[in-house]
Amino acid sequence: MVRLPYTTALTTLFSYGLLFAFGQLRDLFRKLLDWFRSKDLKGYAPICLGLEDFYVRRLYLRIQDCFGRPIASAPDAWIDVVERYSNDNNKTLHRTSNSTKCLNLGSYNYLGFAAADEYCTPRVIESLKKYSPSTCSVRVDGGTTQLHAELEELVARFVGKPAAVLFGMGYVTNSAIIPCLIGKGGLLISDSLNHNSIVNGARGSGATVRVFQHNSPSHLEEVLREQIAEGQPRTHRPWKKIIVIVEGIYSMEGELCKLPEIIAVCKKYKAYTYLDEAHSIGAIGKSGRGVCELLGVDPADVDIMMGTFTKSFGSCGGYIAASKEIIQYLKYTCPAHLYATSMSPPAVQQVISAIKVILGEDGSNRGAQKLARIRENSNFFRSELQKMGFEVLGDNDSPVMPIMLYNPAKIPAFSRECLRQNVAVVTVAFPATPLLLARARICISAAHTREDMIKGLEVISKVGDLVGIKYFPTEPPKLAKEAHKKPVAVILP
Amino acid sequence: MAKLYVQTAPPPDLNKNTEWFMYPGVWTTYILILFFSWLIVLSVFGCTPGMAWTVVNLFHFAVTYHFFHWKKGTPFAEDQGIYNTLTWWEQMDNGKQLTRNRKFLTVVPVVLYLIASHTTDYQHPMLFLNTLAVFVLVVAKFPNMHKVRIFGINAGS
Numbered sequence: 236m237v238r239l240p241y242t243t244a245l246t247t248l249f250s251y252g253l254l255f256a257f258g259q260l261r262d263l264f265r266k267l268l269d270w271f272r273s274k275d276l277k278g279y280a281p282i283c284l285g286l287e288d289f290y291v292r293r294l295y296l297r298i299q300d301c302f303g304r305p306i307a308s309a310p311d312a313w314i315d316v317v318e319r320y321s322n323d324n325n326k327t328l329h330r331t332s333n334s335t336k337c338l339n340l341g342s343y344n345y346l347g348f349a350a351a352d353e354y355c356t357p358r359v360i361e362s363l364k365k366y367s368p369s370t371c372s373v374r375v376d377g378g379t380t381q382l383h384a385e386l387e388e389l390v391a392r393f394v395g396k397p398a399a400v401l402f403g404m405g406y407v408t409n410s411a412i413i414p415c416l417i418g419k420g421g422l423l424i425s426d427s428l429n430h431n432s433i434v435n436g437a438r439g440s441g442a443t444v445r446v447f448q449h450n451s452p453s454h455l456e457e458v459l460r461e462q463i464a465e466g467q468p469r470t471h472r473p474w475k476k477i478i479v480i481v482e483g484i485y486s487m488e489g490e491l492c493k494l495p496e497i498i499a500v501c502k503k504y505k506a507y508t509y510l511d512e513a514h515s516i517g518a519i520g521k522s523g524r525g526v527c528e529l530l531g532v533d534p535a536d537v538d539i540m541m542g543t544f545t546k547s548f549g550s551c552g553g554y555i556a557a558s559k560e561i562i563q564y565l566k567y568t569c570p571a572h573l574y575a576t577s578m579s580p581p582a583v584q585q586v587i588s589a590i591k592v593i594l595g596e597d598g599s600n601r602g603a604q605k606l607a608r609i610r611e612n613s614n615f616f617r618s619e620l621q622k623m624g625f626e627v628l629g630d631n632d633s634p635v636m637p638i639m640l641y642n643p644a645k646i647p648a649f650s651r652e653c654l655r656q657n658v659a660v661v662t663v664a665f666p667a668t669p670l671l672l673a674r675a676r677i678c679i680s681a682a683h684t685r686e687d688m689i690k691g692l693e694v695i696s697k698v699g700d701l702v703g704i705k706y707f708p709t710e711p712p713k714l715a716k717e718a719h720k721k722p723v724a725v726i727l728p
Numbered sequence: 729m730a731k732l733y734v735q736t737a738p739p740p741d742l743n744k745n746t747e748w749f750m751y752p753g754v755w756t757t758y759i760l761i762l763f764f765s766w767l768i769v770l771s772v773f774g775c776t777p778g779m780a781w782t783v784v785n786l787f788h789f790a791v792t793y794h795f796f797h798w799k800k801g802t803p804f805a806e807d808q809g810i811y812n813t814l815t816w817w818e819q820m821d822n823g824k825q826l827t828r829n830r831k832f833l834t835v836v837p838v839v840l841y842l843i844a845s846h847t848t849d850y851q852h853p854m855l856f857l858n859t860l861a862v863f864v865l866v867v868a869k870f871p872n873m874h875k876v877r878i879f880g881i882n883a884g885s
Contacts, residue, residue, distance in 0.1 A: 236735060236736070236737055237735070237736060237738070238733050238734070238735045239733065239734060240731050240732065240733055240734075241731075241732040241733065241734050241752070241753060242731075242732075244734060244751065244752055244753030244757075245753050245756060245757050245760070248748075248753060248754060248757040249757055249760075249761070251748075252757075252761065283805075284801065284809070284812065286799060286800075286801050286802070286803050287801065287802070287803070287804070287805045287809070288804075288805065289803035289804070290803045290804040291804070291805075427738060427739075427740040427741075427742070428738065431806075434742075438808070446740045446742055447740060448737060448738070448739075448740045449737070449738050449740070451737075454740075665744065666744045666804055666806050669738060669744070669747055669748065669751075670744070670747065670748035671748060671751050706731075
């Protein structure tokens, strides 16, 4: 549910129309000027078909300096961003050797494990010396070390499932597992705002894909009923298998999934559920076990739980947790297990130590402290932003908060001005988000202190005034205490 | 003046090329662009209002025909080319015919034609050009013309 002022919708559409028109004009002139230049492809076909790269060339490259900024330190609460300059209006960028220290509001560092940690780092360095940076082998050949077996058991125990399997890359976990689970003759129903890895896996599987309206169990039920009644396309035979794919926290909205209702609908129609907890594992829930713990869903009700180690655990890779039979099946069919190099051992050790800290098995209560701190930080930051009049999406307790920008010109304005004031934010535009709904996505971490957040809020407020994104009325400061219960920007039913 | 807010749930359309058309404010923006382009044509050329409407109608014909019914595919590569044989009009609403958006887009050229021919008092040669424009545009939007390529024109990728 997004709520935007009507005039903003009109001006955003007009701006995109103008950008599109100028892009087309430039392409037209380029075609005219190159008419007589010999192309000499020697009979080969051109790499890009006419219109395919239009968005990249004419819109993305204009504001290229807001994306892909190289960093020169670990992504802790403060980060060193390398300065770049361009001599040809952002078509090519060159790195300098200077870097500026900025407040990091963009990394997925939810529990603060991204920088050196007193428990994790010594153990990681030890495992680096013992097992070397790479296993140089696939899991089935010689790439399963003791650490891999230990982590699989630990992840299964942490998430609450009987067994788990690891993969070296989070994106690959989705895009290589979904084709193993379902094929032609099956039906995949995925949320309309699912991540690109799920979309890719769904396309690669060959199953029929249907989409239901974001986070709406009633529409899911409607789609399920329609599809089960119609059966497979053209033959109308019953579906071989139905899998419903949802995410725990949607990374572009910061919203939690309505898991209990969706599970109830799936159980009613005997469809399998696949939960992608990339952003929610380790970051929400009382002991960090993700969205199931937060919403009170029994992990046994979700058939397959997927997650990544990149966000809360400060490592890389992904896992799938399910029943013993499914995991055994995946271990001998999934190409990511049979042909891809196994996870790097120091990365595995980092996850083992991070999970031990979260569970409190390292002998201290730092895990519980981190979890409490990230919840406090997210709620504080979000409520302060809403009081200033920004449109912030996402539920309470969620560490991801997108601030809506809408107009395409505000994307580079916000990004560059914040960088000038030493705050590094990530701005997201089309095609990762819908065309009209460009946003700046803030990710809060347990490593942010109160002072860091207050500085971030000051800068964002100043830049927000300059750029003009305070779409809702601000709450006057002296009423802030009484209005604590009732937010001004009414969040929608 | 109190701010007007609109509220919308994100539409379940996977094709990012046509999804933007389902948000509120699109119809109003389209009509406002036509109106302001009429004002600009009037100020630049200093012609009669009727001539200006004819110019807007013909320009609208050229632009919408080119982008809705001629150019195929999407301006980005994320969808791996699954829409490469479909024009924007055929991609709209996932190929479903006679939806509200399609009906609106069919009515706009007709209304423009009526305004243009009325304000030029149905004189030639403007009447002929306007009629040709509206005929081509409306026929191109018929449900029976979905994925039809007459004489194989524009059938290649």
